[in-house]
Amino acid sequence: MTAKIGIVTVSDRASAGVYEDISGPAIIDSLNDYLSSAWQAVTRVIADEQDLIEQTLRELVDQEKCALVVTTGGTGPAKRDVTPEATEAVCDRMMPGFGELMRTESLKYVPTAILSRQTAGLRGQSLIINLPGKPKAIRQCLDAVFPAVPYCLDLMDGPYLECNEDVIKPFRPKAK
Amino acid sequence: MTAKIGIVTVSDRASAGVYEDISGPAIIDSLNDYLSSAWQAVTRVIADEQDLIEQTLRELVDQEKCALVVTTGGTGPAKRDVTPEATEAVCDRMMPGFGELMRTESLKYVPTAILSRQTAGLRGQSLIINLPGKPKAIRQCLDAVFPAVPYCLDLMDGPYLECNEDVIKPFRPKAK
């Protein structure tokens, strides 16, 4: 079963064509590095509008059946940054550990890591994770949390992700 | 004054008798190790139903007058895992530090610790804490957070817990 993974770039400027989206492609590159099993990217580049972000997340989960959706951008304190609010609005249950670990990880590099409001949550049988906006920070955060993602999808009866274990080591407890 | 402590095992299978509840007894063992003052366990084994969990937590706090209620199970991302949602629904005020520290502690052992959605909160003058489902993880988490529990109950005018200080060191600041 090919896993479908949604990748949503949330950026007024990238969506308006003011500059090129480099964050979405950075996520695709990382996932290609990580995953040895088949997967398919479903990408979107949208403006920092809460309604639009919610609608896009619902579409990727409910229609496109993405088992995993990652966002990039819109998690800071600027007025237009509303990705966490949109994420919380569409999720049934929240996963606070992702945001905590990503901030702890980013704090190793910059003290402004605490300004990131990124979170994660579950909508139906899908996991939605907010990532930062910058490619370097995206990779740092993904490296930290991705080892837990395959088992999370297992627990939600999602696709079985296999990884390039020299790049990332997914952890699956022996017995539930 | 004998402290009453509620212990709620949340598990479809244990409550249906498919297997024996080992998590509730593991909590009782840990509390017996920790506490030198008198305490009484009030135990429940229930299914992963949000309404039922809420009703049980309310009963243990409001009728049974448990100063502390700990739950085990139902904090992961599986569809039936709704213990944190039930906990939040019955609490007046949340205590995010417990979940943060338990996840940080568990991360020393397994990267999937971030999948645990455990939280804690206050209902009236009682403290409710979600623990993991597995006995080993229960003890790791309790060892991390229990040093703060006696003072928490003090601040809520609850029973004065005394501990076996060679096992666990409760911390009570000298002056408020």
Place this chain on the structure above:
Amino acid sequence: MTAKIGIVTVSDRASAGVYEDISGPAIIDSLNDYLSSAWQAVTRVIADEQDLIEQTLRELVDQEKCALVVTTGGTGPAKRDVTPEATEAVCDRMMPGFGELMRTESLKYVPTAILSRQTAGLRGQSLIINLPGKPKAIRQCLDAVFPAVPYCLDLMDGPYLECNEDVIKPFRPKAK
């Protein structure tokens, strides 16, 4: 432009004159140590009443135009401790990283740090941060989070804070 910073001491006893407010002045001392650019304190000493705290926070942000508001007190588990609830009620968006880092920092000193329910959030273009009640803990927490505050205000088009870099090093990423 002189930055206005609101400082709210939340304490039944200090507001009733039972004892002197030492926490508000401790915050002023720390900010004087940190800031080399002009700033003006707007201080309030109020009781632990949720409505009153909310009203005071709204006044300091909406009428007084404080770019930053810090509170002290009312973040524990005691019955009258409702500062985090008041903060969340007046904020549009929450900043979970501040509370996480302050608790992690305080845990280096006392295991009861997890009892602190402090949070932070944004109301319009202002940042509101809950600090602990005791002067020593206030300084420990401010030292930990303040390096991120100037850039946070930059991102919200607030006043440009300059710091005494031998005391505290604000971090501003080179490029957004």
